[in-house]
Amino acid sequence: MKTKYILPILIALPIWIVTLLPSCSLDYDPLDTYSDVTEGVDDEGTATVAFKDKAAVTSHRQTLLELFKNGQEHWYLDMLLLAESHADNAYAGSPNSETTPFEVNSIEGSNTNMRRDWNGHMGNIAQANKMIVFVDSVSDPTLTEAERRQFKAEAKILRAMIYFDMVRIWGNVPLVTSVAGDITSETVEEVYPAYFPPQTDALTIYQQIEEDLLEGLQYAPDNDPRNKTQLSKSVAHALLAKVYAEKPLRDYDKVIQYADQLAADGFGLVDEFGDLFGVTLSDPSAPPSQTNKAIDAKARNLKESIYEAQFFPGNASWVTWMFGRPLEDWTFYFTWAKWITPSRDLIRTFTSEPGDKRYEESVVFYECDWSIYYPANHYAFMYKTRSAYNSIIKLRYADILLLKAEALIGKGDLNGAAQIINQTRRRAGLHDLPASAKTSKESITNAYLKERRLELAFEGQRWFDLVRLDKVEEVMNTVFDKDEGRPPMAMPYTSLSYVLPIPQDVIDQNPNLVQNPGY
Template sequence: MKHISILRLLAGGLIFTTASCSLDYDPVDMYSDVTEGVQKEEDKGVVFKDKAAVEAHLQTLYDQMRDRQEHWYQDMFLIGDTHSDNAYAGTRSGAPQYFESNTIPSTIAPLQRGWNRFMEDIARANKLICNIDAVTDASLTVQERESYKAQAKIFRAMIYFDMVRNWGRIPIVITEAGDITSETIEEVYPAYFPAQNTEEEVYRQIEKDLLEAISAAPDNNPEDKTRFSKSVARTLLAKVYAEEPLRDYTKVIKYCDEVAADGFRLADKFNDLFGVKMQDETLPPGPANPAIEAKYRNTVESILEAQYFPGSGTWLPNILGRFLDDWDKQFTYAKWITPSRDLLAAFEEAGDKERLNETVVYYQTNWDNHYPREHYPFMYKIRSSYSTVIKYRYADVLLLKAEALLLGNGSVGDAVDIINQIRHRAGLADLPSSVTSSREAAFEALMKERRLELALEGQRWYDLVRWGKVEEVMNSLPDRDEGRAKLGNLFNRNYYKLPISQSVLDQNPNLKQNPGY
């Protein structure tokens, strides 16, 4: 039997060569044995030989979320904050500037990296989901089998949720592709070069994965918030039902309440979420007083997080700010995300010093791209190699419930109570009666509260899109923010989605570029 990696196939006018799609090469920017789970002939029919092999593969899913920081975190912060009114592109060159000015070309690295690596992650999930039931190891119990499968489905749903919000129409791949041979080319071709599904179809697949996963997924473990638990599935369902294709505010409230019933609440102090332990807690951070560990992990507010420890830390401060554990490490160049004047003004207008001080920090720099170098602001929520990166947290869920109450004709008073609960933790007073007297005014207050509470956590752009506020907020931004780059394109609904990478389009002729690009 001849395989595509050693044979040129001419079928339907398309020539396959090792240069165009080698199935035994594994770069991150191509479909491959890893991305589609193709097996070698001698291993055909045996994917996981025993329970240990299954558990090792499940661990690779967790490793992706922790270790592949470019597309899981760095690029999502870039899209969520620099593409919104929260931040400037800190650098004057490279990919970030295109997100600030809304001139995103289809050739930049974050687009290619995000699409291909997420598809690679999906293939890893599919490998477990599609093959675990064939494992004959008697030590793998039915309960474990279903739990592992549920965790992989939650992982897959997380990826599809991020992808559909970024690109809209994307392929749904939930099976593994077989070998491409001269006999099977017509049958397996679509698995290697899938067409796009509609946004609603993608959301329905996310919903299906999560609903199927809830019963067998692990319970929330207060001592380990790194697992794909029932609470993660419920959080995602609440977020999914808030989005336009499946919008159902009754279900948003239902799943927000179920997350609360799982034992989550706000951490006592905002600093508990992002703080680090210093060598000498009585002194400010500095070269002689480095960070030595995260202040807390697994807080009562954290639903899912990626944890980094001494010896295997995160490099995200390299891109976002400063390493408090190594003061001058990689601090000779501008960072990707610089807090905007508009965001700083929003904190000042609210009198919100506590959250501001945990979100933004000032240092002296060697550059003055946006501010005087003597007093330059930086993103502060990931501040050392040991920082925990929180993917989902309960404050987001609480505010999402308030949003559902206000937009779904629920109780304005209940929504205001939630907003005030968030404000109290930040040391702010209750909203005034002038704000809480109408549903419209309360929703305006909610939008402001989400911005300040979740600032520089990669959420703002997606909030604006969900609310239909992109044009209103973003097209007027350069006029009210003197530091903002001029918009190359005014925002309209076409720009709610990102362009698909040109290299991805070149690779898969069944994909079509998003409108407007």
């Protein structure tokens, strides 16, 4: 009998499985069972099928739509550790072998955060690929052609979003756009590369992201102002603006084009910055406390939110208690040091101009039982994710609007860039930029970076801003001397710091992967 294996969609198949492939003791032919890849056989019993009917497809689509919501660890928590604590916005918060290396620049391939993030993202890509590859072959006639096109478009936008994060974190990563076939003794040589893919250069990854987004635009649904959890055309517009701002495909005209398209889609700045992150308290006239708890988020689906994960009473997030007091339960897990502690350097930047409303929406002070970075009676905490009912916004219009300002700076339109920066400053309660900020490209770039830092603090943007604009060495090699709360730097930041190490466990399992230089 032919030796046959149907395996889950994995990127690195453990070596011990490969060594057992020829063995008849693993004679396993699960064509009549379900797996991560297949849902049984076709009507003739001759071929495996990924989706047995429309219900299976729509169920998998819902899984894709909830990946961000259900992946709070690698999509959000670890992204903040990288983008905020590895930059100058935050300290690690809870010093340990996982977090401290991000704070002091000593990240290695053995870091467990890197491993879970890599595996989480690659697993999510596999889930997107399942829809892209198999939806057209579903034989159920009730699954319309329009639905097939839409579901595939959504999956391509999702895959692009995941790869956009991966390529910015690791640079050269495996490009996987298919689903690995069954491994048998006869097909192992053919299938092997799919389970052990080599890295692809960053430019090619960006080109695949661009292709996925442009193809996804054709059939993805329009933005629904009532539901910002969808993988809509507007999500693709936002991602394209961000992609074209990055060095490999930099095209400032296209950044402006897609930023303007979002405005045409109906997006804009909300009047009150606090509406994006606020909560509804049982007594709105009193401050939050254990007796005056959050009963819901203040708002969802605001016109500024492009893509968000939503949580509700009875279906809440868990990640909020990693950052501070969850306002729906004041004391819940508030017995140990929290992650992503706001840095003194960030706080000084917030208070450098009096009256910035964003400060009190981003940073809060509580009394606690530890004094790692601040006195225990006045300890700083990240405040943007303040209850388990708040949405986590992945894509926000203010981010894209400010990227338009970056594009205008790149094109030499300093006044146009200043006008955009002034929009977010005015909402924050600040005056327009002084004339001196517009006298040179350097001065407007500094004002721009400061504005993005304050507007988007604790939203996973700061590190990538520094990398994109080649500011890592200038900013990070000096912040340790001026921020007395930051522990000593382990290694100076260089151009090799712009990407992080490939997880060593993944390299050990996949001999076709090569560690990034400098690690």
